[in-house]
Amino acid sequence: MSNTINSTPKADGYRMPAEWEPHAGCWMLWPERSDNWREGARPAQHAFAVVAAAISQGEPVSVGVSPAQYELAREKLDPVVRLVEMTNNDSWIRDCGPTFVINDEGDVRGIDWKFNAWGGLHGGLYFPWDQDDLVGEKVLEIERVDRYAPDFILEGGSIDVDGEGTLIVTEECLLNENRNPDKSKEEIEQILSDYLNLEKIIWLEKGVYNDETDGHTDNFCRFVGPGKVILTWTEDKDDPQYPISQSAYERLKAATDAKGRKLEIHKILQPSPVLITAEEAAGVDRMPQTLPRIEGDRLAASYVNFYIANDVIVMPKFDDPNDEPAQKALQGLFPDRRIIAVPGREILLGGGNIHCITQQEPAARPAKPFLRRA
Numbered sequence: 001m002s003n004t005i006n007s008t009p010k011a012d013g014y015r016m017p018a019e020w021e022p023h024a025g026c027w028m029l030w031p032e033r034s035d036n037w038r039e040g041a042r043p044a045q046h047a048f049a050v051v052a053a054a055i056s057q058g059e060p061v062s063v064g065v066s067p068a069q070y071e072l073a074r075e076k077l078d079p080v081v082r083l084v085e086m087t088n089n090d091s092w093i094r095d096c097g098p099t100f101v102i103n104d105e106g107d108v109r110g111i112d113w114k115f116n117a118w119g120g121l122h123g124g125l126y127f128p129w130d131q132d133d134l135v136g137e138k139v140l141e142i143e144r145v146d147r148y149a150p151d152f153i154l155e156g157g158s159i160d161v162d163g164e165g166t167l168i169v170t171e172e173c174l175l176n177e178n179r180n181p182d183k184s185k186e187e188i189e190q191i192l193s194d195y196l197n198l199e200k201i202i203w204l205e206k207g208v209y210n211d212e213t214d215g216h217t218d219n220f221c222r223f224v225g226p227g228k229v230i231l232t233w234t235e236d237k238d239d240p241q242y243p244i245s246q247s248a249y250e251r252l253k254a255a256t257d258a259k260g261r262k263l264e265i266h267k268i269l270q271p272s273p274v275l276i277t278a279e280e281a282a283g284v285d286r287m288p289q290t291l292p293r294i295e296g297d298r299l300a301a302s303y304v305n306f307y308i309a310n311d312v313i314v315m316p317k318f319d320d321p322n323d324e325p326a327q328k329a330l331q332g333l334f335p336d337r338r339i340i341a342v343p344g345r346e347i348l349l350g351g352g353n354i355h356c357i358t359q360q361e362p363a364a365r366p367a368k369p370f371l372r373r374a
Helices: 039-055 067-076 132-142 185-196 241-254 278-282 323-333 345-349
Strands: 023-029 061-065 082-085 099-103 108-111 166-170 200-204 221-225 228-233 264-269 312-317 338-343 359-362
Touching (some): 023 039, 039 345, 061 067, 067 082, 166 185, 166 221, 200 241, 241 264, 264 323, 312 323, 323 338
Parallel strands (some): 023 061, 228 264
Antiparallel strands (some): 023 359, 221 228
């Protein structure tokens, strides 16, 4: 049973840990909607299964799936992956799922934010989103983790922490009038501080160009260690991404973290622009309340959208010359983890990438044993 707590994590001594801290496992959701995923979501399902199998080399993976897709998902997923029947609207658990917090004794709780499909009726990407808004509560119930439930709209991909009191966010997303229009910037900062246990918030202006999430930081700039960040970059001054990355770099260079450290900034060159093909666009069903996929539209491709598991890092690749340098850069930043690069285009066609379709659950102490497959 999951109890709802009428307090805040900061008041109770809980914090959001960094993603590189030990995990109990990873959560995902199974894709199926044909108005977002092409060809009845079959290519996306294959891509999700590859991601789940890669992550399971480092930690347990649980996948929520609708009743209609249960048998199909069980057939396609690696047997080591746990399958849980869970109704949902789409498969972006980073954004609709819970944010886990932990205290110094190793007890885990969860934050069940409000979710409105990245903007609700004012720029949101689909309707309805009612079942996605229940995913956080369902995951916490399954894991028997106590729950905080603030009346605040937030997506997990819009925040990134170092686990030591520092947060990165973008103004483009968190100050967007389609999220929490009744809240000032100062009020938003207070809520974030209270629920994530923060001492410092670093505000960037925007995220990756044309990102339909309104500039989530997990696709753009993330912590890769205490005092270290990774930033999507381009040297092409004619690319609309150029001024966005330049602005972020200047803000990061001027910032210090909660411990007073200047940030070590690692630039990761983005892949060449990824455009939707005519075939890809034609394979997606058109629905009046879902963002359409249109031939020639530029997708928000980024190598920063990777997942940090216990022993591995799973990153997207795009058959691009920058794939290999990005993988080498991540290996240098995470020398104790094996870097697994998997095809990211199918997931990107749906609007995000590997980090967007995953949500880590930190390990409680004592941690549950997990037998890794050979």
